[in-house]
Amino acid sequence: MKLSTHLVLLILGCLLPILTAQVYSQVNLYAERHEQLSGLVLRQAELANADMSSIIDNVRQLGAMAGQLPSVRSPSVRTSGQDCTSRLTSLRQSLTQYRFLALYSPIDGTLLCASDGTPPELAGAQAAWLPDLLNSTDLRVGQLVSDPTQRSGFLPVAVHMPGIGAGDEPRVLVAAINADWMQKHLESARIDRSPAMAHATMIVTDRDGDIIGRVPDVHRSAERLAPDWMRGLINHDSPGVETITGPKGRTIVAAYVPSSMPPAGMTVINALVLPELTADIDQATYQDLLVIGGAAIVALILAWVAGRRFIYQPTEALLQAARRWREGDLSARARLTDAGSEFAALAQSFNAMAAGLQAREMERRMQSSFLEAQVAERTRELSESNNRLQVEIAGREKTEAALHQAQKLQAVGQLAGGIAHDFNNMLATVLGNLELMERRVSQAGEDWAGADTDRLLRLIERATGAVTRGGQLTSRLLAFSRRQRLAARATDVNALLRELITLATSTLGRRVQVVSELADELWPAMVDPSQVEAAILNLCLNARDAMPEGGKLTIRTTNVLIEPGSRRHAENEVTPGGYVQVCISDTGVGMTPEVKARAFDPFFTTKGPSAGSGLGLSQVYGMARQSGGSVAIASTLNEGTRVTLCLPRAMNVGATETAPAAELPELPGPGVQNELILVVDDDHAVRQVTVEMARDLGCEVAQAAGGEQALALVEKLTPAPKLILLDYAMPGMNGLQLARALRERGIGAPIALVTGYAELSEADVAAGQLAGLLRKPFTIRELQGLLTQLRAAAETGTLPCLESGLADR
Structure with missing residues (x-):
């Protein structure tokens, strides 16, 4: 300056x-x-x-x-x-x-x-x-x-x-x-x-x-x-x-x-x-x-x-x-005529500095050649490290994308699980009261007309059927949210598709031509048939919506063997082995790359809030991944979309077949057992209907609305309860915690869990020393079967194995 x-x-x-x-x-x-x-x-x-x-x-x-x-x-x-x-x-x-x-x-x-x-x-x-x-x-x-x-x-x-x-x-x-x-x-x-x-x-x-x-x-x-x-x-x-x-x-x-x-x-x-x-x-x-x-x-x-x-x-x-x-x-020098001024002293200092710089320049040139050789060597090492880093970043991005999708499905799963739990409580109340009404109507006196009785029984039968379908709906919600195990068994996918194509042909309308190309000698798939049927029906409806002016819908099945390290192995992200592939393609409007990237996101839809919930493809993705397979989308704008389901092959077909359930005996009339049962449930309506069912089966019933109330009541009951039924999801102390507290107080009566919660493991049940498990909504016959199971446990003094009960439900 x-x-x-x-x-x-x-x-x-x-x-x-x-x-x-x-x-x-x-x-x-x-x-x-x-x-x-x-x-x-x-x-x-x-x-x-x-x-x-x-x-x-x-x-x-x-x-x-x-x-x-x-x-x-x-x-x-x-x-x-x-x-x-x-x-x-x-x-x-x-x-x-x-x-x-x-x-x-x-x-x-x-x-x-x-x-x-x-x-x-x-x-x-x-x-x-x-x-x-x-x-x-x-x-x-x-x-x-x-x-x-x-x-x-x-x-x-x-x-x-x-x-x-x-x-x-x-x-x-x-x-x-x-x-x-x-x-x-x-x-x-x-x-x-x-x-x-x-x-x-x-x-x-x-x-x-x-x-x-x-x-x-x-x-x-x-x-x-x-x-x-x-x-x-x-x-x-x-x-x-x-x-x-x-x-x-x-x-x-x-x-x-x-x-x-x-x-x-x-x-x-x-x-x-x-x-x-x-x-x-x-x-x-x-x-x-x-x-x-x-x-x-x-x-x-x-x-x-x-x-x-x-x-x-x-x-x-x-x-x-x-x-x-x-x-x-650097050989130039500054010269001033006024030798006694401050600027003359500055000129002498600058000239001395120039001489020093001239000497250092020679030294710098010698060091520069040496440094250039070292920089070239470091540059080569950095280039190799950068290449390795790019490969690692690509792998990490792919892993983060999969983790992001799993987190979104987990969030939706928590929501669906909570809804299904509360819905099961309501269904249990409705179903129990319907069955009690049915028994009351069957026991009606002579003043009831036969036609009135038949008409009420038919109405009760219809309502019971609706509750059963509601229970199936909550099971699907829990399966979608991965809070309930899929009922996987060896399934003939071709036979399932033939029945579904007949239904889809009339549902999709005359403008959509449905073509099936089903492979001969198709392997059986280890899947839940109802979930696969719902997923394929969702894909067919999406294809119909993508063809508003009509078009062609093709359903093709093939056997696929994925080798380790192959291109199919990398694309499908599954373990090597045999798979049944179901390909559903349409000639519709297709997807943009942005829509395709978000197609499996929960609640993402291009149909508007009044036309779709955005859960269809998310449910397909969850079913495929939970079954051990995968799902992929290939789409081009204005050319169509192809969705490929990769389902695991069933290697042991006979192991999945189950024997028909034994028929329950006829329900006894009132006043047969005369035994005291303790029922604990925080939901008043569910608790009341459970109490009425137990009394209808001839039992004396004591009831409590929570864990603390149940512990205080057990100390006062004379005689002690012979059987105990506990709800799982209760505020403060859940059913498993209450079961452990009862055991610590020396209560040896058989304990069963009555719950609509689907994420219980066998380790949880064993830790609570339970003798039975009943899923909501349940019928009076299922309650009778549970009481029979508990009585058998009380007589033998052992806890029965609950593995089959957990798997069936």
């Missing part, structure tokens, strides 16, 4: 404190104005929120007043609500802020009566926003609803009206506040009209960000939805003020009272553009800066003239010598 430049910097350093003081003053003034504006906008937002609270509180008072009217709380309003309708219409006409008033029953959602102006779809409680309001136990503000019959919408508010006298059922009054009235109210009730707040914008939204009212309303033709920069202010926990960047990069001070504050469900936002209010401060600052800048420019000019006269000319001679040195001429 030149000395003249240093002189200029020195002058600027003297001016720096003045500039700093001016900037500091401006910053303090700006911060003070900002704090004042923040307080003003927050106060206005809080006052507007208080105004909204009073409007909502008027709805509460309206509900209290309507609850006192005889025509509204009369029990006859459910059958004839004309008086109630007239009364609500009169109230609505006197209160112009309401679009309509409607009275509902929160028990069944029935519209009891309504004023004029009520939309027709509310009569059947079909509106999506209505159930949430009917579940309210006090007062609840809904979401802004658009009314297609009018230009503006309305804000529904529900008030719970408890019954006054004994036997009175509660009511819910829904009052729809007119959005236009709310807009006009905000304009007329604007609190602060000072010049500082003249440019402020007041916005009231519901909990989803739909704008209920805006002052001033300059966007009547725009969408009634809060902008993205404002939506982050809606769901805060407490009121506050934030400085944010709005549209066009403008700084906005926004005060907010969130929807979590009363009135719950409404957010008040007061926004103010900051630059419009700090223009006077900025103008004064600019004037001060112009004066200081002019003085700085004059000082800089004087410094530049002095530096050129006394500094630039001497240094130019030194620079000429330095340029020659930079170009490689």
